Amino acid sequence: MTARVMATMRSGAILATGLAVFCCGCPGTSWATSWALERAMAEADSFLAQTAVLSIPDSLVLATDVTDPLLAFFVGLLDQELYGAITDTHMTRAVEQSRRKSRIPYEVILEVRRGPGLRHKSGWLKIRFTEPLKAPVPYSILGYHPGSVVSSQDVTFEEWQADKVFVPNPYDEGPDTFELTNLTLWGVIEGEILIDIDGWVDAFLGGKLDDTHIVALALFHFGGEQLAMSMGFSNEGRGRSGALDIKTDKIHFPSSNALKAIGRYLRGRVVRRLARRGIAAWTAPDEKS
Numbered sequence: 001m002t003a004r005v006m007a008t009m010r011s012g013a014i015l016a017t018g019l020a021v022f023c024c025g026c027p028g029t030s031w032a033t034s035w036a037l038e039r040a041m042a043e044a045d046s047f048l049a050q051t052a053v054l055s056i057p058d059s060l061v062l063a064t065d066v067t068d069p070l071l072a073f074f075v076g077l078l079d080q081e082l083y084g085a086i087t088d089t090h091m092t093r094a095v096e097q098s099r100r101k102s103r104i105p106y107e108v109i110l111e112v113r114r115g116p117g118l119r120h121k122s123g124w125l126k127i128r129f130t131e132p133l134k135a136p137v138p139y140s141i142l143g144y145h146p147g148s149v150v151s152s153q154d155v156t157f158e159e160w161q162a163d164k165v166f167v168p169n170p171y172d173e174g175p176d177t178f179e180l181t182n183l184t185l186w187g188v189i190e191g192e193i194l195i196d197i198d199g200w201v202d203a204f205l206g207g208k209l210d211d212t213h214i215v216a217l218a219l220f221h222f223g224g225e226q227l228a229m230s231m232g233f234s235n236e237g238r239g240r241s242g243a244l245d246i247k248t249d250k251i252h253f254p255s256s257n258a259l260k261a262i263g264r265y266l267r268g269r270v271v272r273r274l275a276r277r278g279i280a281a282w283t284a285p286d287e288k289s
Contacts, residue, residue, distance in 0.1 A: 036278030040189050044124040044156055047115040054084040060094050065226070067249035069098035070106055075219070075226075075246070077114070078184060083123070085113040103138035103249070114159070123159035125186055137195065139244065139251050147197040147211075155191030157217070159184065160273065165220075167265045171257045178258050183220040187270035187281065195232070212240040215281045216270040222262065227252075229259075231267040233282050239264055 054077075063075035073094035077086070091106040110128045117123040133151040161184050166177040193214035214232040221227075231241040241263025243252045252259055271281045 033278055033280050037190065040158070040277055040279060041156065043118065044115075044126070044158070044189065047117060047124050048113050048126055051084045051113060051115045054082065054086055054090065056090060056093055060090070060097055062094065062098060065247045067100070067247060068102050068104065069095045069100050070102040070104045071228070071246050072098065074112075078219070083115050085111050087111050105135045105138065108133060108135065117159065121161040123161075125157040125159050127155045127157075129153050139249075147195060150192075150194040150196050152191040152193075155193060156189045157186035158189050158273070159186050161185070167262050169258070170261055174258065178222065178262055180220045180222050180262065183218065185266060185270065186217045187274055188215050189274070189279065193232075195230075211235055213282055216267055218266050223258070227259075229263060229266065231263050231270070239267055241267065 060073060061076040061080060062069065062072040063079060064072075066072035066075050070091055073086075073091070088106065088109065091102075091109065095102050095106070108130050110130050111126075113126045113128075115124045129151060130153075132153050133149060135149050137147050137149055163181065163183075165180045165183050167180060169176055169178060195212040195214065197211050212230075212232040212234060214230050216231040218229045218231070219226070220229075225245050226247060228244045228246050229241055231239070234240055241255065241260070243255065243259050243263070244250070245252065255263070274281045
């Protein structure tokens with residue numbers, strides 16, 4: 001990419017931030033957000049278009065201490081700092097090589113493409129399903145799969161990485177901060193992911209589980225575990241997050257105070273980063289066009 005193109009993108013990012021400040025409080029359907037979203041997607045597409053489908057070696061690199069073979073494959077790609085596209089052929093090979101079943105419904109994933117970003121430790125990720133997705137939540141809580149994952153056919157994320165992050169502890173007990181290492185954070189730029197919780201489960205657990213509009217995903221080490229976390233908002237705008245221990249392949253439920261604080265912090269970090277682009281990370285369902 002030429003220096004002139006990079007300078008143009010930087011100027012666009014600065015202008016988008018200015019518009020976000022000027023239009024503070026505008027809903028996600030404002031002209032300013034639409035303009036900023038178009039610029040972000042143009043940047044994403046330009047970088048993702050430079051990547052190619054990854055070759056399939058005789059033996060794929062699967063991360064150790066990760067139970068699910070597809071998660072082990074994805075984490076292995078991150079550890080190798082590889083960019084490119086993987087297809088259902090890659091995913092089938094990972095499952096076959098591991099000789100373990102995956103909870104992830106990879107049969108409906110057409111392609112996952114990852115590319116670098118304009119800045120250091122930034123990037124882009126795009127997931128394309130064979131069609132708009134509606135599948136059972138792959139992990140159980142209290143012995144029951146509590147609902148469905150609903151997604152648009154394409155979902156594009158912006159990616160940020162950090163070697164170490166200290167999350168303030170808002171609670172009276174515990175350390176002053178929670179230390180996260182090897183953090184990769186993804187914020188939804190375009191597309192939608194909804195965790196649709198069955199009504200009786202929602203009622204039975206008294207709000208501990210809600211329908212959640214996902215705005216961010218994360219992978220990091222904390223407290224001797226490597227965790228995958230999803231973060232979002234309920235229909236009423238309440239923050240929600242959930243964490244998976246990828247070694248034991250089990251959901252942390254109910255979440256500890258530490259995990260709640262981490263989810264709140266990382267979700268806020270994504271919301272602020274997207275706001276600098278002039279993009280509203282989430283708007284209430286009745287505010288969407």
